[in-house]
Amino acid sequence: MKESNCILIAELGATNARIALTRDGTTLIESKEYLLTDFSTVDYLFEAYFEEIKQKATRGIIGVAAPVLGEEVRFTNNNIMFNQRTLKDKIFSKGLKVINDLELQAYALEDLGDEEVLRIGEIEEEKKGSKVLISPGSGLGLAGIVDKQIIFTEGGHLNIPPDSQDINEILKKFKQDRGRNPTFEDLMSGKGVNYIYKCFSNSKNSGYSNEEILVNKVDSDCFKTRKLMLYLLATYAKYIALIWGATSGVYFSGSIVNSLLQPEELESFRADFENSSTMQELLVTIPIFLIKDLNLGLRGGLVLALRD
The missing domain is CATH 3.30.420.40 (ATPase, nucleotide binding domain)
Known part of the structure; x- marks a missing residue:
């Protein structure tokens, strides 16, 4: 050779x-x-x-x-x-x-063309500040970019706080099943898609692949799974953006987010991201980007x- x-x-x-x-x-x-x-x-x-x-x-x-x-x-x-x-x-x-x-992926952000990303919302001006890259997959990856320095994290292992009734019920069931509170990675990942669907459908086997769950618009349990995943993603992105001061942008990558963030979902997703009784004024200024390239x-x- x-x-x-x-x-x-x-x-x-x-x-x-x-x-x-x-x-x-x-x-x-x-x-x-x-x-x-x-x-x-x-x-x-x-x-x-x-x-x-x-x-x-x-x-x-x-x-x-x-x-x-x-x-x-x-x-x-x-x-x-x-x-x-x-x-x-x-x-x-x-x-x-x-x-x-995710550190490796983050090096690509500086080289992306406008046609390779989808801007979510009408935020045009990007303030000087950090960026974050979020990528749900088998796990939940997170990297930060500060002054062009890439910083890897294990931020996907933050626990999910209780919120709406749907989330509370799933959090309780997860703790009963696993003996601990779920992290964002537990639910905002491929394994999480399957787990949430089975919770909504009260079944042991989903019968669908993760991608089928996320794109199925007929099955009501698939629809509820998709909606909850979008809400969790917006909530996680909001927390991470505030922690990092990500005024130069929140970037999403990977096949799960490309399946989730369809055109009809973008307005409500942006609204959930900006929803805050104390920090909305900052959140509305933060650009959000979906990266189309899976490589x-x-x-x-x-x-x-x-x-x-």
């Missing part, structure tokens, strides 16, 4: 792995997607990728669905773990950078590769 001078860019979420190469830091080639459950280790994943494309990269930029605190990396929502030093010695001998997956992590990797 030939060795190339390309840099490998990979976004390893809790469920899926997106991998590509770049030669120049501006374009992606050999893009592939894999299910992480098909591989027992990340070593086997990268070896399978190299085997498929018939070339090998010895430099890598990898975003992982985990906090990166040292050499040992342990994913939050699956059983994957690896040692950075071992992976570098075995595969990426000429250089390896491992960061949080945001690979785009962020290009930014880092160009800096190499």
Whole structure:
């Protein structure tokens, strides 16, 4: 197998792995997607990728669905773990950078064109301040951007405060089922879509995929699930925007939010985000953006590769 001078860019979420190469830091080639459950280790994943494309990269930029605190990396929502030093010695001998997956995605924000984002609301002027990127998936990712510095967080693990009757009933049931209060990640995620639907339908098995639940406009329990998910997303975004002072914008990425935020939902979503008895004057000035590109992590990797 030939060795190339390309840099490998990979976004390893809790469920899926997106991998590509770049030669120049501006374009992606050999893009592939894999299910992480098909591989027992990340070593086997990268070896399978190299085997498929018939070339090998010895430099890598990898975003992982985990906090990166040292050499040992342990994913939050699956059983994957690896040692950075071992992976570098075995595969990426000429250089390896491992960061949080939302941190990787956040590097792409500076490079997005107007046609790649949907502005939610009529807020045109963007004040100088921080930005936040929120991405529900298998978990709930959150990254902040302050003066172009990317800061990863585990903010999805904040507990959900009691609110409307629908939420209260689900919070009580979750605590009965799991023995603890739910976090935003428990409900604002793929597993949360399924859990909320089963609560509304009083069933053990939904019979629908998460995407089917979110786009089904006939089944009343799907409709209620969608409405509650939108409300939770607006509420979470409001809290995060206030905590971070995100006056330069709240950005959403990923397939779940692209399914949720349909044109007919945008006005009510914006209203729920701005609803506050004390901070509405600030919230109405904060722009909100939906990012359409589902390969945001690979785009962020290009930014880092160009800096190499």
